[in-house]
Amino acid sequence: MTKASALIVDDEADIRELVEITLTRMGLKTQSAATLAEAHALLAERKFDFCITDMRLPDGNGLSLIQHIQREIPCMPVAMITAYGNAQAAVESLKAGAFDFVSKPVDLATLRKLVDSALKLRKNDTTDTADQELLGTHESIRNLRAMIERLARSQAPVHIAGESGTGKERVAQLIHKQGPRGQSPFMPVNCGAIPTELMESEFFGHVKGSFTGAVRDKQGLFQSAEGGTLFLDEVADLPLHMQVKLLRAVQERSVRPVGAETEVPVNVRIISATHKNLNDLVNQGAFRQDLYYRLNVIEVRTPPLRDRADDIPLLSEHILTRLARDNGLSAPPKLEAQAQRQLREYNFPGNVRELENILERAITMCDGKVISASDLQLRPSAPVQFSSAVANENAALGDHIEEIEKRAIREALEKARYNKTRAAELLGMSFRSLRYRIKKLGIE
Numbered sequence: 001m002t003k004a005s006a007l008i009v010d011d012e013a014d015i016r017e018l019v020e021i022t023l024t025r026m027g028l029k030t031q032s033a034a035t036l037a038e039a040h041a042l043l044a045e046r047k048f049d050f051c052i053t054d055m056r057l058p059d060g061n062g063l064s065l066i067q068h069i070q071r072e073i074p075c076m077p078v079a080m081i082t083a084y085g086n087a088q089a090a091v092e093s094l095k096a097g098a099f100d101f102v103s104k105p106v107d108l109a110t111l112r113k114l115v116d117s118a119l120k121l122r123k124n125d126t127t128d129t130a131d132q133e134l135l136g137t138h139e140s141i142r143n144l145r146a147m148i149e150r151l152a153r154s155q156a157p158v159h160i161a162g163e164s165g166t167g168k169e170r171v172a173q174l175i176h177k178q179g180p181r182g183q184s185p186f187m188p189v190n191c192g193a194i195p196t197e198l199m200e201s202e203f204f205g206h207v208k209g210s211f212t213g214a215v216r217d218k219q220g221l222f223q224s225a226e227g228g229t230l231f232l233d234e235v236a237d238l239p240l241h242m243q244v245k246l247l248r249a250v251q252e253r254s255v256r257p258v259g260a261e262t263e264v265p266v267n268v269r270i271i272s273a274t275h276k277n278l279n280d281l282v283n284q285g286a287f288r289q290d291l292y293y294r295l296n297v298i299e300v301r302t303p304p305l306r307d308r309a310d311d312i313p314l315l316s317e318h319i320l321t322r323l324a325r326d327n328g329l330s331a332p333p334k335l336e337a338q339a340q341r342q343l344r345e346y347n348f349p350g351n352v353r354e355l356e357n358i359l360e361r362a363i364t365m366c367d368g369k370v371i372s373a374s375d376l377q378l379r380p381s382a383p384v385q386f387s388s389a390v391a392n393e394n395a396a397l398g399d400h401i402e403e404i405e406k407r408a409i410r411e412a413l414e415k416a417r418y419n420k421t422r423a424a425e426l427l428g429m430s431f432r433s434l435r436y437r438i439k440k441l442g443i444e
């Protein structure tokens with residue numbers, strides 16, 4: 001087997017030497033450059049499997065080298081060496097496309113792990129990963145797929161923002177699977193579902209006897225995700241005191257189990273997600289800005305299904321095929337034209353998950369071959385047209401529609417946790433018309 005090769009770019013001879021020795025001991029062939037110009041010349045001359053560069057170089061900034069590699073040799077992982085405590089530089093390097101960074105003084109164990117990950121990344125290039133696809137042909141989904149591919153190569157924390165059911169967890173899984181950590185654990189955790197008093201122990205573990213009920217040592221989620229990815233779903237639901245502890249763990253890359261004397265180093269990539277607007281929460285003081293900054297190095301958005309209605313037929317077909325298989329049907333039922341139309345017009349506040357639920361219900365309601373519009377039982381919530389025509393209807397019909405409208409608005413408000421801007425989005429109406437309707441209908 002040919003040896004993997006690495007390019008080391010640093011103007012400080014002793015750091016260069018330290019990295020060279022470490023990498024050579026790991027079985028890599030190394031070449032070094034002391035300036036950007038030398039690095040560019042070497043890259044033009046031959047292929048490398050990995051590059052590690054210092055940030056400050058005599059003839060420019062290492063970031064420009066990362067950007068160059070990202071553009072010209074995107075399959076080569078590149079890492080950055082940053083000054084101690086310079087979080088800004090670390091974040092910038094990740095944004096520029098570095099897959100990870102080490103800070104000075106370079107810790108050799110960290111460096112070795114980083115190189116290991118880089119080389120695994122290279123191996124994964126050839127493996128097929130398309131088993132749990134992100135379906136869709138809309139431009140937003142195509143861009144998202146390309147983004148996932150890029151993010152898989154990086155170790156940067158990623159924050160996924162998007163409405164419920166838009167595929168945030170699926171995106172996180174794909175980033176994990178397609179990257180060098182793909183063979184290691186993917187640990188999803190719903191931050192809103194852990195009781196506050198158990199949170200610290202759930203995240204960081206505990207030692208036997210540290211509190212009543214701690215009958216044996218327990219590993220936390222961080223330790224269980226070692227080498228892999230910790231997916232913090234609904235991260236906005238973390239109470240402030242846990243946000244402080246999480247920030248510390250992310251920054252220090254180590255955790256202290258409840259009741260333990262010492263810290264345990266952890267090597268975990270963090271991907272977080274929420275359907276809430278984290279930026280707003282930061283402004284309201286409900287989410288720590290420093291943690292936001294740490295988690296949100298790269299933000300990905302999952303598009304609502306209503307914004308890519310052209311994908312509904314493809315998704316429906318895929319879901320029906322899976323459901324038919326799970327239900328032992330010989331062939332998936334077909335959607336009648338009217339049912340297809342209704343699906344296209346519906347605005348899916350619950351997105352792809354709601355589509356799955358609707359079709360699952362329909363498959364049990366239908367005759368086994370064809371799903372009709374009535375089998376879909378679409379809730380009146382979203383597509384209700386709040387038109388002026390209502391005023392012309394007779395009183396009984398008017399009351400009925402008002403009831404439907406009230407229900408739809410209440411549901412949307414609940415779903416949006418009483419954030420009117422979000423609720424208006426869910427209903428597909430402007431904020432002003434929602435405010436008007438709320439007043440008019442006397443909704444509390």
Ligand SMILES: Nc1ncnc2c1ncn2[C@@H]1O[C@H](COP(=O)(O)OP(=O)(O)OP(=O)(O)O)[C@@H](O)[C@H]1O
Nearest residue numbers: 133134135136163164165166167168169170352353
């Ligand atoms: N583009 C897609 N292609 C195929 N399936 C999808 C897609 N997007 C979402 N799904 C499916 O929809 C369901 C919901 O997705 P997922 O759980 O990832 O959403 P989420 O945004 O994390 O939801 P929540 O915010 O409620 O946790 C899953 O079964 C997922 O597989």
